[in-house]
Every structure is written in C-alpha cells, then in structure tokens.
Amino acid sequence: MTRQTAGPIPERRRLELALQAAGLGEFEWDMDRDLFVVSDRMAAITGLPPGEIPARGGEALDRYVHPEDLEIYRAARGDSLAAGDTYDVEFRQLRADDGRIVWMRSSGLMVPGPDGKPSCATGFVQDITARKLEEAQRHTLMAELDHRVKNVLAAVQALAVQTAKRTTSLESFLQNFGGRLKAMASANELLTAARWRGAAVDHLVAAELGALAPGQTVWNGPELFLTPRAANALSLALHELATNAVKFGALSMETGQVAVRWSRLANGGFELHWTESGGPTVAPPERRGFGSTLLDQVTGRELNGETLVEYRPAGVHARLSAGHAAVAPRPETVPKAPVARVVETVATSTGPTNLKGWRVLIVEDAVLLALELETGLSDAGATIVGPAYELEEAMALLDRPIDAAVLDANLNGRSVLPVAEALAARQIPFVFATGYGENGGAPGGFDAPVIRKPYDVTQVAAAVAELLRARAA
Incomplete structure (x- = not known):
C-alpha cells in the first residue's frame, strides 16, 4: 500500500x-x-x-x-x-x-x-483577564516592595543615628553599626527565601551563632516561625547578646558556653532563653549603650512581649518572651539553614591586614561598593586590578597578573561564574562578596569563602589575605 x-x-x-x-x-x-x-x-x-x-x-x-x-x-x-x-x-x-x-x-x-x-x-x-490579573499582582508587589524598602531604609537610618549617639570613635561606630546591619540582612535573607511569609527561629539563631565560636554554642527548640517584624527584632536582639558575649562574656574565653533554648507558650507566643556559662565573672555594665536600650525597650515591644536581661555572676541570662502576634504560620517555602563558609562582619583582632605586593582583581557592578573595595584593599597595601563592572570587562582583565580576586555573584543580571571558572583553572583564589542568599554553599559549588552584603571591607581584606596565606603554605 x-x-x-x-x-x-x-x-x-x-x-x-x-x-x-x-x-x-x-x-x-x-x-x-x-x-x-x-x-x-x-x-x-x-x-x-x-x-x-x-x-x-x-x-x-x-x-x-x-x-x-x-x-x-x-x-x-x-x-x-x-x-x-x-x-x-x-x-x-x-x-x-x-x-x-x-x-x-x-x-x-x-x-x-x-x-x-x-x-x-x-x-x-x-x-486578557489573566494578563490583567498578573499586571495587578505585579503592581501590588511593587508597591509592597517600595513599602518594605522604605521601612528598611528608615530602620537603617534609625540604627545609624542611635549607634552614632552612643559611640565615641569612628572605628567603634563602623564596627557596631556594621554588625547590626548584618543582623538585619540575615533576617531579611531568610524572609526573602520564604517569600516573606516567616522566618524560622532556629535559622535566625544559626545565622547569628553558626560561624561564631564553633563548639561553644548550642541551640534547640521546636520548629517556630516568626513574622517579618518579629524576625528582625529577634535577629537584632541575638546580635546584641552575641556581641556582648564575644567582648565581655562567655565567648571571650575558650571555656565559655552559650546555650539558646526556646519553647512555645500556651497563649500562642514563645519564650527564648539565652544562658552564658564558663566565662568571666559578670557584673552589670556601668554604662548603658544602644544595645542595652534596644534589648530593654525595642525587642519586647516589637515581639509583643517583654525582655529581661540578668547579669548573674556566673554569666548573662536573657529571657525574651513574645506574644502570639509574633508567630507566623509555617510558610509553604521553608529555606534550608545556610551552610556556606561565611565571613562574619566583625572587626578582626589580629591587627591590620597586610596585602602589600599582592594584585587583587575586583569584580563588582555597584560603583560605590567597588570604590569602597578599591579604597579598603589599597589601604591594606594591595595593587588593584580593575575594578570591572561588567562581565566582559572582567573577562578582558584575566590576562593580567592576578594573585586573588573579589567577585560579586551577579553583574547586572549576569552570572560571574565564567570569571570564577577561569580563575579556578589558573588556580587563583577568590572570594564571593554577594547579596544573594546561597543555602547550598558558594555560587557554582566552588570551595570559596562567601561574604554576605552588607559587609565590612576590612573583613574582605582579611579573607583575601587568608586565601593568599593558604595558597603560599
């Protein structure tokens, strides 16, 4: 046929x-x-x-x-x-x-x-009903984003003003303000990953203590999610407690321990206990800083509960209680706890970083950040290659002598991974400095440190120096 x-x-x-x-x-x-x-x-x-x-x-x-x-x-x-x-x-x-x-x-x-x-x-x-609904949703989301950005900027401004009023030097201001800004960024990163439906308490605690004094901190409690407002408040409170523990409390000594435990309350809220032990003998502070004011007056109100900090001789104990309004339903999308190697934005205790004689490539699409990196790394003695603001610019600089690199993960919507792959092929170490949350490690699966924005440039310099020391060893 x-x-x-x-x-x-x-x-x-x-x-x-x-x-x-x-x-x-x-x-x-x-x-x-x-x-x-x-x-x-x-x-x-x-x-x-x-x-x-x-x-x-x-x-x-x-x-x-x-x-x-x-x-x-x-x-x-x-x-x-x-x-x-x-x-x-x-x-x-x-x-x-x-x-x-x-x-x-x-x-x-x-x-x-x-x-x-x-x-x-x-x-x-x-x-065209579906398109119109999508446009309406997009408009609503943009309005909500505008509202959140303005709230964040207002909160950052308030933090800067209050921190400045209670510090006596620029160095102290930058350290305290940078740490508080990092705490806010960590909470916002977790909220963004969960589409702003809520952030888990254990993730907030892990973000603050996970890379701090390994082996000296423990935390446990039931799965519990907080509203965006409560998550930011708890993140800032944990940061203040952790900072004090590192400077004056249990984490200032190798024998010290910090235990964080939380539980649900019958009224639908929760209670969190911060307990320090094994450190130096504690006495109440002679001067109240903004951190104390934040814990006493801000945290409790933002959590719809109360905060009590006791300076016991054996160690600081803090009890944070929250009302039911601070607790959010379990979101549909629950991010995993971060596992990347994160360089925390705290001041180094080993003195100024020396990068004299080293050539460092900077790849960053935000001009102000690139200038800040260039100034900070130059002050540490490095010779700057770049900065490169676009992917093509960065690729064109790779034929120059380079000892290390600082890479933003995203360059105007394009991935920096081609640059990272070229550097890795030449065995040139690099650091990712990014505002993107990566729950699975460094971008592209590279074994590289990840520094989260907002960051302290001195920590970027310290991370680069550590990579160069490891390379030379």
Whole structure:
C-alpha cells in the first residue's frame, strides 16, 4: 500500500486554526445591514449568542461593557469610524451569559465602501483577564516592595543615628553599626527565601551563632516561625547578646558556653532563653549603650512581649518572651539553614591586614561598593586590578597578573561564574562578596569563602589575605 500524505491545509481552515491557537474570536459589523456577526469562537469568549444580532448603530454591545470603561470603549470606536482606520481597546466586559467581569481586548479594522465611507468592520476579541490579573499582582508587589524598602531604609537610618549617639570613635561606630546591619540582612535573607511569609527561629539563631565560636554554642527548640517584624527584632536582639558575649562574656574565653533554648507558650507566643556559662565573672555594665536600650525597650515591644536581661555572676541570662502576634504560620517555602563558609562582619583582632605586593582583581557592578573595595584593599597595601563592572570587562582583565580576586555573584543580571571558572583553572583564589542568599554553599559549588552584603571591607581584606596565606603554605 502506498501511504497517503495530507495535502496543504486550505487557507480558510488555516486561518481558523490560527485564531483558535491564539485564543481569538472573530467578528464582523455589517454597517449597511446594521448587524453584528458573532462567530462561535467569539461567543465562547464573550458569552454572547453566536450568529447575527442587531447592531443598533454599533451600540448593541455597549450594555455588556463595564460602566467605568464605557467612555473609553465608545471613544475608540468613534475615533476609528471618523478616521476610517483601525482601533485597539482594552476594557472590562460583563459576560452576557453569567455576568462575570472579565477583561477583553477588541481590535478591528474599518473597511470603506464604494463611497469611501466605512461600510463594515472586522476584527477579533481576546480574553486578557489573566494578563490583567498578573499586571495587578505585579503592581501590588511593587508597591509592597517600595513599602518594605522604605521601612528598611528608615530602620537603617534609625540604627545609624542611635549607634552614632552612643559611640565615641569612628572605628567603634563602623564596627557596631556594621554588625547590626548584618543582623538585619540575615533576617531579611531568610524572609526573602520564604517569600516573606516567616522566618524560622532556629535559622535566625544559626545565622547569628553558626560561624561564631564553633563548639561553644548550642541551640534547640521546636520548629517556630516568626513574622517579618518579629524576625528582625529577634535577629537584632541575638546580635546584641552575641556581641556582648564575644567582648565581655562567655565567648571571650575558650571555656565559655552559650546555650539558646526556646519553647512555645500556651497563649500562642514563645519564650527564648539565652544562658552564658564558663566565662568571666559578670557584673552589670556601668554604662548603658544602644544595645542595652534596644534589648530593654525595642525587642519586647516589637515581639509583643517583654525582655529581661540578668547579669548573674556566673554569666548573662536573657529571657525574651513574645506574644502570639509574633508567630507566623509555617510558610509553604521553608529555606534550608545556610551552610556556606561565611565571613562574619566583625572587626578582626589580629591587627591590620597586610596585602602589600599582592594584585587583587575586583569584580563588582555597584560603583560605590567597588570604590569602597578599591579604597579598603589599597589601604591594606594591595595593587588593584580593575575594578570591572561588567562581565566582559572582567573577562578582558584575566590576562593580567592576578594573585586573588573579589567577585560579586551577579553583574547586572549576569552570572560571574565564567570569571570564577577561569580563575579556578589558573588556580587563583577568590572570594564571593554577594547579596544573594546561597543555602547550598558558594555560587557554582566552588570551595570559596562567601561574604554576605552588607559587609565590612576590612573583613574582605582579611579573607583575601587568608586565601593568599593558604595558597603560599
């Protein structure tokens, strides 16, 4: 048998298939007979009956247009009639069959008769409800993002002012402010990963204590998620407690321990205990700094509860209680706890970093950050290669002598991984300095330190120096 092959699709059938695939319904307005011809596809889209219906001068369908959009619809039709041209209008329609409000796009072309005046119009309609809903959601999200950004900026400004009022030197201000900013960034990173539905208490604790004094900190408690407001408050409180423990408390000695435990309360809230032991004998501070004020006055109010800090001789003990309003439902997306090698933004205790004689490539698309890195690494003695702000710029610099590199993970929407791969092939060490949260380690799976933005440039310099020492060993 000879297999028969299908012939070419007839033009009319091809047009019908194209309209169906595009989700379009065609119509015709016969002005000479004053009739609308509604196709089956248009009937399915609009809920109108198929076939011929009286046009009444084009106004027969006006009653199905949402009253708030009727003027726009009529204006588009009238302008098209007057000019004998095309029209394209979007409006809300009240479906003729069930009354539902849907968004419709109608496009048409006026066809002139023998006298040059429009005698008929033909075109199509399309249901664009899904697109309009997506646009509305995008607008809502942008407004929410704008609101959150302004709140964050206001909080950062308040932190800067309050920190500055209680510090006596620029170095002290930068250290304290940088640490608090890092605590806020950690909480926001966790909230972003969970689509701002909530942050887990154990992740907040791990973000603050995970890379601090390994072996000297333990924490446990039930799975518990906090609202964005409560998560930021708890993150800042944990940072203040950790900073004090490192400077004056249990973590200032190798024998010291910090235990953090939390539990649910019957009222729907929770209670967290911070207990230090094995450190130096503790006495109440002689001067109250902003950290103490934050714990005493801000944390409890933000958690809808209270905070009590006791300076016991055996070690500091803090109890943070929160009301039910601070607890959030378990989000659909729960991020994993960070496991990357993170360089914390705390001041180094080993003195100034010396990078004299080393050539360091800077790849960073934010000009201000690149300038800050260039200044900080130059002050440490490094010879700067770059900075490179774009991927192509960075790739073009790779043929120069380079000893180490600092890489932003994202360059104006493009991955820096091609640069990292080229450096790794040449066995040149590098540090990722990024604002992106990576729960699975460094970007691209590289065995490289990850410094989270916002960072302290002195820590970037220290991380680069450590890589160079390891390379030389």
